[in-house]
Amino acid sequence: MTSSILNADLHCHSVVSDGTLTPEQLAARAKANGVELWALTDHDEVGGQDRALAAAHANGMKYLTGTEISVTFANKTVHIVGLGFDAHDEQLQTGLHRTRGGRSERAQEMSDGLAKVGIHGAFDGALKYAGNHKLISRTHFARFLVETGVCQDTNEVFRRFLTEGNPGFVPHRWASLKDAVQWIVQAKGMAVIAHPARYGFTPNEEFALFTEFKNHGGQGVEVVTGSHTPAEYVTYADMAKEFDLFASRGSDFHSPLESRIDLGTLPWLPGQLTPVWEALADRVQ
Template identity: 35%
Template sequence: MLLDLHCHSTFSDGTLSPKQLVKKAKNLGIKMFSITDHDTINGQDEAIKFANKIGLKYIAGVEINAEFPTLMDVLGYNIDINNDYLRTILEIIYNKRIERNKLMINLLKKEGFKIDIEDLEGVSLNTIGRPHIARILLKKGYGTSVSQIIETYLTRGKKCYIERFKFSPKKTIQAIKKAGGIAVLAHPKKLRLSNIQLELLINELKDYGLDGVECFHYSSDPHYTNFLIDLTRKNGLLVTAGSDFHGSNKPYVSLGVYVENFVIQDTINYFVTNYYKKS
């Protein structure tokens, strides 16, 4: 089965609009699709309406960064995009992002870069972060690539980096659950944990309401993917799959993930029972 439950639009750090993504997914033959923009659901209405129009099975989604020593992202699916609690949580994160961007730009200016907060206007429909700042600097003639600028100036430990505001994993998962959604741990490989550490973490996150693990992701090789599938099933959780497609911002990642039906069947059954029959 070709599906994709993890990708990003122009409402965060992708280069295709929600409508363009839905159309691309339909043309590729993707059977189940979700756009999971970083810390925002503002593109969901457009995606849902267009998916319904062209007959694509679409799951409303979001990706929220949670507090953790390294990178922890929690994916939320089947969420009520009008839920007040979730919207409040995301609004807080949005406002904290604006504060962070101002601080990073001030640090860049101290280092001699000619950049102002006004340069960020219009670069994204909602979520603005380091890739957008780096892209502006690149257009101004600084650096050799977006990744080079980020790694040199805007990464943890570098002069112009400011830590992001994040809620705890518990509060992040609870926000998804309060919006009627299911919570999934995104790309576990990026956590850089040992197998034992990851198992302990998943047991902890289960206590907060974790429902699944993203076992299929470009960061995982086949051996690690199989380990994740076994660990996820052992814990009675759902197996999910996502490309983490960002358009030209991640040119090495293609939309759509092939997964054998029996591996993802529990997830398919869940969404068929809890979503499609309601629509």
């Protein structure tokens, strides 16, 4: 399983965090779209890993454990995907639990901000969409605002209400980059920078992110992912080579109605890169 021509989808979300499908439904969807190697990467959570592994095997797919950890870097939220780790590692689970802390308080503050502009009941409304109430997030608020007709789609919600400077935005202090990478690495996994084009960093900030990530033991970067353009595939293929990182591929699928791209439908990784699954061959289940 060393070719870059492999239908691997190593980034998606279930109801255990902010997706709308169960791990079992995601596995069936991935299989239907030709996925051969799959990972479920719920936000700051590994509670769906045993179900995802069983569902992958039931559908004839290979599996890598996964999570997506929120970190604060240069005053922005950055996501670090972990792959191929021991999902039952106590230090990793403790770190993720600590990172999840404060989400409910933050969500109540978001609801209070929305109430000030005439949108009431947002906390309870968002909670209906949260399969895991400890992981209530902006995405759940977005779904409530679409349901109630305040906005036409979740992109409009984020643009008008849930980004910096708007009524429902509340910052949150996440894990440090060092902590997130080291939790993954000490659990025998690989840390991967998720969708790097999304952060809007200056070239100097991005160079600092990649440098610090590598210094802490990070080994991979998502090159082909749902929010990247073809030009950005090239940019981050070059970054992978510059920093000697393994390349990952993942749709970042959340929902059939919301996601930019479906599970298993991404372009192939550029052939000159070394895929993460080659380095993690002994962790594929």
